Structures are given as C-alpha cells and as structure tokens.
Amino acid sequence: MSEQQHRNKSGFETRAIHAGYEPDAATGAVIPPIYATSTYKQDGVGGLRGGYEYSRSANPTRTALEGNIAALEEGERGFAFASGLAAEDTLVRSLCKPGDHVVIPDDAYGGTFRLFDKVEQVWGLEHSPAPVSDVEKVAAAIQPGRTKLVWVETPTNPLLNIGDIAALADLAHAAGALLVVDNTFASPYLQQPLTLGADVVVHSTTKYCGGHSDVVGGALVVKDLGLAEKVAFHQNAMGAVAGPFDSWLTLRGLRTLAVRMDRHCDNAEKVVDFLTAHPKVGDVIYPGLETHPGHEVAQRQMKRYGGMVSFRVTDGEQHALQVCERTEVFTLGESLGGVESLIEHPGRMTHASVAGTDLEVPGDLVRLSVGIESAEDLIADLERALD
Numbered sequence: 001m002s003e004q005q006h007r008n009k010s011g012f013e014t015r016a017i018h019a020g021y022e023p024d025a026a027t028g029a030v031i032p033p034i035y036a037t038s039t040y041k042q043d044g045v046g047g048l049r050g051g052y053e054y055s056r057s058a059n060p061t062r063t064a065l066e067g068n069i070a071a072l073e074e075g076e077r078g079f080a081f082a083s084g085l086a087a088e089d090t091l092v093r094s095l096c097k098p099g100d101h102v103v104i105p106d107d108a109y110g111g112t113f114r115l116f117d118k119v120e121q122v123w124g125l126e127h128s129p130a131p132v133s134d135v136e137k138v139a140a141a142i143q144p145g146r147t148k149l150v151w152v153e154t155p156t157n158p159l160l161n162i163g164d165i166a167a168l169a170d171l172a173h174a175a176g177a178l179l180v181v182d183n184t185f186a187s188p189y190l191q192q193p194l195t196l197g198a199d200v201v202v203h204s205t206t207k208y209c210g211g212h213s214d215v216v217g218g219a220l221v222v223k224d225l226g227l228a229e230k231v232a233f234h235q236n237a238m239g240a241v242a243g244p245f246d247s248w249l250t251l252r253g254l255r256t257l258a259v260r261m262d263r264h265c266d267n268a269e270k271v272v273d274f275l276t277a278h279p280k281v282g283d284v285i286y287p288g289l290e291t292h293p294g295h296e297v298a299q300r301q302m303k304r305y306g307g308m309v310s311f312r313v314t315d316g317e318q319h320a321l322q323v324c325e326r327t328e329v330f331t332l333g334e335s336l337g338g339v340e341s342l343i344e345h346p347g348r349m350t351h352a353s354v355a356g357t358d359l360e361v362p363g364d365l366v367r368l369s370v371g372i373e374s375a376e377d378l379i380a381d382l383e384r385a386l387d
C-alpha cells in the first residue's frame with residue numbers, strides 16, 4: 001500500500017490534513033505550491049512529467065484538492081470546478097442527454113432550480129420537483145426508463161428537510177437512475193453519502209469546505225471509475241475548472257473542516273435553544289431538534305446536525321426583514337458556511353429565483369449560517385434584533 005493509500009484509510013482529521021498531497025519532491029514544501037502555470041514543458045513530444053500538459057486538463061494544485069476531497073468523501077475520484085453550479089452543469093451533461101428526465105428537490109437551492117429550469121430545460125432535459133423527505137413522492141416523480149438522475153440535497157436549502165440517502169439510493173437504482181447528493185450543507189465531516197449508496201456527491205465548496213468566505217468553488221466526487229471517466233472527459237471538454245489559487249484556498253479550508261464543523265454545530269445548538277424559547281419566533285427548523293420531521297433519519301446518517309438554522313417569526317414578513325437588517329454580529333449576506341455568522345431572508349435573497357413557482361419559500365422565514373464566534377455574542381445579537 002502506498003503512503004497515500006495508507007493515509008486515505010486514516011481517520012477523517014488525518015485525511016483532511018494529509019490526503020491528496022505528498023510534500024514536494026524537489027523542496028519538501030509541506031503545503032502544495034500554487035502552480036500558477038497554464039502549460040508544462042514536455043521532455044520530447046508527448047513526454048509529459050507526471051501527466052501534466054495544460055492546466056484546463058490538470059494542474060497539480062487542483063490535483064491535490066481533488067485527491068483530498070475524494071478521500072474525505074470516501075470516493076474514488078474528485079473533480080474541482082470554478083463554482084458549485086459549474087460542477088452541477090458539468091455533471092448533468094456528463095450523465096444526461098436531451099430528452100432525459102431528472103427528479104430534483106422541491107425546495108432546492110434557488111440557483112440549482114434555475115439551472116434545471118432555465119438552462120438544462122432549454123437544452124432538452126426535463127425535471128420534476130419532489131420533496132426529498134418523502135420517498136413515495138420521489139418514487140412517483142420518477143419516470144422509469146427516462147429518469148437518469150434523482151438529485152437531492154440533504155439537508156435542503158433553506159428549509160433543512162432531510163432525505164433518507166440509503167432509501168433514495170435503492171429507489172433510484174431500482175429505476176435504473178443514479179442518486180446525486182448535494183452535500184454542501186452537511187459537509188463531508190458530518191455526512192458521507194457515497195458510503196450510504198449515493199453515486200455522486202456535489203459540493204459548493206464555496207461554503208463549509210472553503211469555510212472562510214474567500215473563494216467560490218465546486219466539486220464532484222464519485223466512487224465508480226466508469227462515471228469518473230465521463231466526468232473527467234466533460235470537466236476538460238467544458239472547461240469550468242477551479243484555478244490554482246482557488247484550489248489552494250479550498251484545500252487550506254478543508255484541513256480545518258473537522259474542528260470548524262464541531263464549533264459550528266456547538267454554536268448552532270445554543271442558538272436553537274435560544275430561538276425555541278423566544279416569544280417572537282414560531283417554527284425553529286433544525287434537524288437536531290427531536291420535533292424536526294427528519295430528525296430520526298438525520299440521526300442515522302449525520303454525525304451532528306450542522307451550522308444552518310432557519311426560523312419563522314410570528315409577526316410576518318416585515319418583521320423577518322427587520323430582523324435581518326438589525327443584527328450586527330450576524331452579517332446580512334448571501335452564502336453560508338464561513339467562520340463568520342450570516343443572516344439572510346431567503347424569499348428576497350438566495351431564493352428570489354423561485355418566487356412565484358411551487359418552490360417559493362415563506363416570507364416570514366429567516367436563515368442563519370451560524371459561525372464560530374462566541375456563542376454569547378451571537379445570542380445577544382439575535383435577542384437585540386428580534387426585540
């Protein structure tokens with residue numbers, strides 16, 4: 001077994017720090033250099049050093065990131081892209097053709113819905129939304145023979161619904177389709193869908209993987225080498241790859257994923273306790289709550305329940321908007337998964353693209369990305385904003 005394979009069998013934290021990269025042979029650099037190069041000197045025509053010929057096809061900094069994220073998801077191969085949506089588009093075109101059909105979450109991230117509804121549909125791919133938490137409804141949405149992908153997020157964005165990955169994988173496979181899991185909200189630290197039967201994991205690495213709100217990126221991880229070939233071909237043919245600087249930042253983020261996620265979870269649990277006791281807060285949506293309809297499944301397939309918390313205020317949309325504008329430690333902004341806490345109004349911000357559709361989210365909903373600041377400061381900030 002090579003040193004690399006040995007590391008891939010190690011604990012999560014060890015893999016996060018070591019998988020995908022050996023200290024540089026020439027210098028011993030323990031951190032992969034940022035290979036800011038578009039091309040590579042060949043030793044005679046076709047004499048590539050380490051397989052590198054052009055950086056759209058492969059770049060050593062990106063290779064390190066791809067190896068690392070594949071090891072964290074317990075997959076065979078990882079692929080890094082310029083954004084989560086670039087990863088999604090590449091995956092869809094790798095595995096589907098015009099005339100095919102996919103099932104998507106009925107509360108998918110707005111940008112994912114827009115991609116299927118406004119881009120892939122024009123290309124000839126049809127989609128049917130279904131609730132990821134209801135296996136029977138997902139089954140009913142499948143069109144045997146036509147459905148190529150069952151696409152789920154779990155937890156979903158922003159309603160934190162939970163899909164049973166093992167059950168959905170069985171369902172998809174029985175219908176001849178593949179199960180794709182967008183694991184952005186959980187991160188590979190809290191949930192590893194490939195080990196539960198999923199075929200492909202999607203990430204917006206912009207979020208918890210990068211973890212510092214300083215880079216936009218996406219990733220795919222697969223366990224089947226035949227699938228990997230198709231994705232590799234399309235990654236190069238479509239060209240929406242992660243650049244070396246972005247790959248380096250994302251890889252730096254992944255090294256501390258485990259410790260960050262534990263603190264995100266600690267703080268989210270404290271914020272949830274505070275919100276559930278607040279008179280101006282109605283539903284608090286967090287998979288860690290026993291009252292959450294997906295709690296039991298989440299308990300089975302997640303290590304902990306993550307840093308995302310959504311809640312509905314009792315005084316309607318205007319109050320929700322005011323709360324979002326009044327916080328000082330929680331920054332009003334889109335995105336999630338960084339060390340700093342963010343607050344947003346999904347209906348007017350991240351999910352504005354689903355307004356007026358069946359996927360529209362409630363106006364009194366507020367979404368928090370709970371960061372790793374002092375929990376007392378986060379709670380005091382929410383208390384001020386709600387009052």
Ligand SMILES: Cc1ncc(COP(=O)(O)O)c(C=O)c1O
Binds near residue numbers: 217
């Ligand atoms: C669950 C989920 N998937 C995919 C994406 C798209 O990723 P990106 O913004 O990196 O393109 C996002 C972005 O917010 C997301 O929240």
